[in-house]
Amino acid sequence: MAVPRSSKMVFWMFLAPVLCWLLLLIVLPHIDLLVMSFSGENDLGKSTWTLQNYRNFFTEPIYWNTFLRTAVFSIITTLITFLLAMPVAFYIVKVVRPRLQGAMLMMLLLPFWVSELVRVYGWMILLRESGVINHFLVKFGLLERPIEMLYNDATMIMGLVYTSMLFMVVPLISAMESLDDSLVEAAYDLGSSKTVIWWKIILPHCKPGITSGSIVVFMLVLGNYLTPNLMGGKNSLWFTEQIYNQFIASFNWNQGAAFGFLLLLLSSLIIWIGLKLSRQKLGEVAS
Amino acid sequence: MIRSLPNSKGYRISYGLFISGYFIFLFAPLLVTCVLAFNNSDFPSLPWYGFSLDWFTSSGPERFGIFHDSQNLRAIWTSFQTAFWVAIFSTLVGTCAAFLFEQEKFPGKGVLYFLMLAPLVIPGVILGISLLLAANSAGTFVENNFGIDVPLFRPSFWLVVAGQFSFIATFVALVVSARLRKFDRTLEEAAMNLGATRLEVIWHITLKFLRPALIGSGAVAFLMSFENFNTTLFLVGSEPTLPINLYLQVRDGSTPVINAISLLLIVGTSILALVNLYFSKAKQ
Known part of the structure; x- marks a missing residue:
């Protein structure tokens, strides 16, 4: 017998809520975002179509500088996260004694269940001028007086790496788990160096994990508001802060919508390039 | 290299050191936050002035511990309610989506599936502002055409629920789909041959099979909602959720009461994680 075909009623029971969700909460709002970004008020205070919001973006250096800065920093953060996560994932899957594996994995995941804000x-308590690290450095005579370690780019990137680490480690671990040990052993027996084993066996095998991890991390970093705002302070110049300022502080929703749409374009573009480079589809990466 | 191959001692030691360093990096901020919650000081910093439970139990007038801090308590309660509804809605709709994409064939399935994955790659801030705009447009439309002012369309509790639901449902759908793919469909056929209707089959057989995935993804949805910041930031009305409320306090200068709340959050999530682990162990 063939797979049982569903009755019409059951089909609509599944389809209706999904359709409501996707149309009302995803499609319509983003169309509205696009429309708002192209509208503005003319001299008489009536709303019209305009390109002014986008023109503002390209004529004000502060806006597109922030935009580029956010993009470049997000890419750097993704790269650092990958470089840090790879040896950790490898250690947990392939090096540590199997008995400790579960406990280590558990310890790895635990911090990320705690709110990003916490x-x-x-980190703020640790790093700020009156913070714990400064306290010890001064106490042990390594510093004359406390220095401010927050509010610079390096700290901000470290914070972003820290908050998005999990989303790189987990896909890498699950990709690495399917790697057969005997491949590595065979290569070793045939005299391959470690570098060759990494380049020819481990990295190609983990490619799906690397792609999905990188995409998620990049997207989360690009759209992060909390970490740049609190750890980068006034110097952070993160693009989401510009959006927030337009929406909440200046109450210029049209300008904010244009910024939002540009950010959405940027993230889609870079994710698309990532998928093309690794020859994968979004559906494969998600599952 | 891997554990079955010989490694030099130096390599083993330096790799071990790297991993220890990594775990210190991971836990240092959490540990310091917890320890300083007990410091008898008005600021969340060293030096250590002695052990104190003031930031938990003190009822004023100089220090308000978390158990007497009505503003933060209200925010915790709001977060609980939000997370509860988000978990319920996401599990329901996410399960429908899993059934829809795993078991049904219909025109436009590919497009719809792509739309469902979209929230994974849309930054949370964008979801927040586009929903804010859409709700505002809908509110204006209804008011102009029907003369009714619907408070639902202004930043409010339910708008936050809708915003968080819009992307958390995708996660639930993916988790449940993965489980549904492992389901042996001959069981359904057998039940239908024995005269069950499709709904009865789903209720008695398929959903039973899915139960661990449903509970697990419901718990994850609850946690994701509880700590969401980016989307909530733009949709929140007069009742801030806990992360928003904490953010405002941290930004404008903090007292150790935030450490106390953080400690409670860390302990709470750890217990939840351990319970989850215990149950997944017991199942095996």
């Missing part, structure tokens, strides 16, 4: 707050 984690950023922890």
Whole structure:
């Protein structure tokens, strides 16, 4: 017998809520975002179509500088996250004794179940001028007086790496788990060096994990508001802050919508390039 | 290299050191936050002035511990309610989506599936502002055409629920789909041959099979909602959720009461994680 075909009623029971969700909460709002970004008020205070919001973006250096800065920093952060996560994932899957594996994995995941705000707050307590690290450095005579370690680019990137680490480690671990040990052993027996084993066996095998991890991390970093705002302070110049300022502080929703749409374009573009480079589809990466 | 191959001692030691360093990096901020919650000081910093439970239990007038801090308590309660509804809605709709994409064939399936994955790659801030705009447009439309002012369309509790639901449902759908793919469909056929209707089959057989995935993804949805910041930031009305409320306090200068709340959050999530682990162990 063939797979049982569903009755019409059951089909609509599944389809209706999904359709409502996707149309009302995803499609319509983003169309509205696009429409708003192309509208503005003319001299008489009536709303019209205009390109002014986008023109503002390209004529004000502060806006597109922030935009480029955010993009470049997000890419750098993704790269650092990958470089840090790879040896950790490898250690847990292939090096540590199997008995410890579960406990280590558990310890790895635990901090990320705690709210991002708590984690950023922890770093602030550690790093600020009156913070714990300064306290010890001064006490042990390594510093004359406390220095401000927050509010610079390096700290901000470290914070972003910290908050998005999990989304790189987990896909890498699951990709690496399917790697057969005997491949590595065979290569070793045939005299391959470690570098060759990494380049020819481990990295190609983990490619799906690398792609999905990188995409998620990049997207999360690009759209992050909390970490740049609290750890980068006034110097952070993160693009989401510009959006927030337009919406909440200046109440210029049309300008904010244009910024939002540009950010959406940027993230889609870079994710698309990532998928093309690794020859994968979004559906494969998601599952 | 891997554990079955010989490694030099130096390599083993330096790799071990790297991993220890990594775990210190991971836990240092959480540990410091917890320890300083007990410091008898008005600021969340060293030096250590002695052990104190003031930031938990003190009822004023100089220090308000978390158990007497009505503003933060209200925010915790709001977060609980939000997370509860988001978990319910996401599990329901996410499960429908899993059934729809795993078991049904219909025109336009590919497009719809792509739309469902979209929230994974849309930054949370964008979801927040586009929903804010759409709700505002809908509110204006209804008011101009029907003369009714619908408070639902202004930043409010339910708008936050809708915003968080819009992307958390995708996660639930993916988790449930993965489980549904492992389901042996001959069981359904057998039940239908024995005269069950499709709905009865789903209720008695398929959903039973899916139960671990449903509970697990419901719990994850609850946690994701509880700590969401980016989307909530733009949709929140007069009742801030806990992350928003904490953010405002941290930005404008903090007292150790935030450490106390953080400690409670860390302990709470750890317990939840351990319970989850215990149940997944017991199942095996």
